Amino acid sequence: MTRTGGRHPVVVGLDPVPDGRAALTWAADEAVRRRVPLVVLYALGTPAFARGTAGPPVPLWADWADDVQTGAERLLKEAVAFAGSRHPRLEVSGVIAEGGPAFALGERSVEAALVVVGSWHLSAVHEAFTSGGVAVPLAARASCPVVMVPERRTPPAARFVVGVDGSIDSAAAVDLAFEEASLHGADLRALYVWHPPVLGALDEGSAVAECRRVLGETVAGRTAAHPEVGFEHEVVRGHPVQVLTDASEHGLGLVVGTRGHGGLTGLLLGSVGQGVLRHARCPVITVPRQCP
Numbered sequence: 001m002t003r004t005g006g007r008h009p010v011v012v013g014l015d016p017v018p019d020g021r022a023a024l025t026w027a028a029d030e031a032v033r034r035r036v037p038l039v040v041l042y043a044l045g046t047p048a049f050a051r052g053t054a055g056p057p058v059p060l061w062a063d064w065a066d067d068v069q070t071g072a073e074r075l076l077k078e079a080v081a082f083a084g085s086r087h088p089r090l091e092v093s094g095v096i097a098e099g100g101p102a103f104a105l106g107e108r109s110v111e112a113a114l115v116v117v118g119s120w121h122l123s124a125v126h127e128a129f130t131s132g133g134v135a136v137p138l139a140a141r142a143s144c145p146v147v148m149v150p151e152r153r154t155p156p157a158a159r160f161v162v163g164v165d166g167s168i169d170s171a172a173a174v175d176l177a178f179e180e181a182s183l184h185g186a187d188l189r190a191l192y193v194w195h196p197p198v199l200g201a202l203d204e205g206s207a208v209a210e211c212r213r214v215l216g217e218t219v220a221g222r223t224a225a226h227p228e229v230g231f232e233h234e235v236v237r238g239h240p241v242q243v244l245t246d247a248s249e250h251g252l253g254l255v256v257g258t259r260g261h262g263g264l265t266g267l268l269l270g271s272v273g274q275g276v277l278r279h280a281r282c283p284v285i286t287v288p289r290q291c292p
Contacts, residue, residue, distance in 0.1 A: 004093060008113040008144075009037040013105050013134065014079050014094075015118040015151075016042075016071075021082065023118035023149040026283060028083040030147075033183045036113055037091040040079045042072040043104040044096060072096050102137040109142040114285075119277070135277050139258055139286040143177055147253075149283045156282060157250040158186040163240070164233075166191065166214035169257025173287040174219055177255040178226045180285065186252050189229035190219050192239040195237040211235045241275035252283040258288050 012027035024040065031038040045068075076094035083092045097104035101117070109115045117134050134213050137149040162177035164170045174190060181188040192215040194208060224229050238245050246252040257277065277284055 007036055009039045010034065010070060010114045010116060011039045011041055011105065011108045011112040012048050012116040013101050013118070014040050014042045014075055016075060020118050020151055022151045023116050023147075024079055024083060025086065026114040026147065026149045027114075028086050028092075030114060030116070030183075032087050032090055034113060038083055039091065039108070039112075040083065040094045041098050041104060042076050042094065043101040044068055044072065044098050045100055056169070069096070075180055101134045102141070105134070105138055106141045106143075109138075109144045109146070112144045114145050114147055115142055116149060119148050119150050133227060133286075134274050135286075139277075142286075142288060145285050145287045147283055147285045148277055148280075150281070156185065156252045159186070159251055159252050160184070160186055160188045160255060161244070161247045162188065162190050162254045162255040163193065163244055163257075164215050164218050165257075166218055167257060169287070169289045171218055171257075172289055173255045173257040173285075174222060176285065176287045177253075178222050178229055178231075180253060180255065181229045182226050184252055185228075187232075189213065190231070190233035191243065191247055192233075192235045193243045194235055195239055196237065208235055208237070241279065244276050245279045245281065248280040248282045248284075253283045253285050254280050255285045255287060258286050 010027050010031040012024055015021075015023060028038055073096070076096065080092050080094045083090060095108075097108070099107075105115050105117065105229055115138065117138065119135060135146065139146040139148075160177050160181045162170075162173050164174060177188055177190070181185075192211045194211045196204070196207075215233055215235060219231075223229070236247075244254060244256070254276070
């Protein structure tokens with residue numbers, strides 16, 4: 001399903017924030033586990049504009065290009081050196097790309113094993129108006145799994161968590177979750193989050209039983225392929241954002257599909273997905289349905 005066996009690189013978006021090294025560290029470690037190269041990408045974004053006394057806005061190309069190019073080259077050099085010092089045998093390269101981070105990384109996702117970005121858990125307002133809001137649009141368009149690594153996080157335990165809702169997307173997420181758990185030597189917990197309807201279920205027992213059936217069918221056969229992974233699964237009653245956020249406490253990673261149904265409706269493009277990406281206390285890995 002994923003690109004572990006080939007030479008597709010792990011691509012990480014370089015965070016220009018000082019000391020923002022969590023995503024770079026995670027990506028370098030993951031590239032070593034997968035035995036693939038690491039590509040550090042700096043997205044130039046768009047230039048500022050100036051308006052004269054007459055006529056349309058004129059881009060400040062000279063000042064913008066010189067300053068940004070110089071700064072990008074310096075940051076890339078430092079990032080490549082950091083990854084190389086952490087893993088001396090890792091093949092690391094730096095790339096400067098035009099366009100915003102979501103666009104540039106999305107273009108690279110076609111030939112990547114994973115795309116990794118950082119997050120400072122910005123507020124909804126800051127995410128809307130700064131480069132911090134990269135994870136949601138990137139995950140919605142990426143051709144490979146996207147990993148959002150929070151800069152500030154609690155010490156991890158040896159466990160991954162995967163959200164399941166019975167959709168094709170969540171089945172792909174389960175496959176990647178088992179793969180990641182195996183790569184990290186970790187356990188895996190699969191959760192089906194049942195959110196009771198506003199007016200209440202006519203038969204809650206039957207509804208929960210159906211959730212258990214769907215969960216069991218989704219994970220069936222995966223344990224045989226990964227006998228080394230300690231595995232448990234359960235149906236949890238509650239709101240998906242709260243349940244998955246709580247489950248991510250001390251986790252090595254929270255894995256979800258990019259779209260789903262049932263308890264995880266509109267996971268990435270709606271309020272649930274944005275809530276998980278904003279509040280999860282561990283790296284969040286989003287998995288597209290057709291992940292090569």
